[in-house]
Amino acid sequence: MALLITDDCINCDVCEPECPNEAIYMGPEIYEIDPNKCTECVGHYDVPQCQQVCPVSCIPFNPAWRESKEQLMAKYEALQAAAKKN
Template identity: 60%
Template sequence: MALLITKKCINCDMCEPECPNQAISMGAEYYEIDADRCTECVGHYDAPTCQSVCPIDHTIVADPARVESNNALWEKFVILHHSA
């Protein structure tokens, strides 16, 4: 499933440069994740880097509106990084 940045975000800018899929950008009030680009770092890392660099616990969470299997996340990674 894609990840979601909650309103607990303090706009520290730690997550945006760490995202290998360029899925994180500044929204109207705080950073947001483009669910169509988020693979939870599948294909890049063992765990989502945005969660590991975020200084506020439970700010970046699983998006309940975007439940995706690991296979679906892998397919998204392939499309994002290996399309001709």
């Protein structure tokens, strides 16, 4: 499953640069996570880096976007392949 940023976000700017897939971006009011790019850091790290650095713990797993570790790894591989083409 992808992660999401809740309304508790304080826009501290620490999560965005930590995302290896560039899935985090500034939305209209708070940071948001593109679930099509979020792999929960699978392929990069053992744990989601945005969750590790968030000072207010406002980045839970998104229950509406469930994915297995295998699906997350496949997404990671697809993102890596697309990045090499560009």
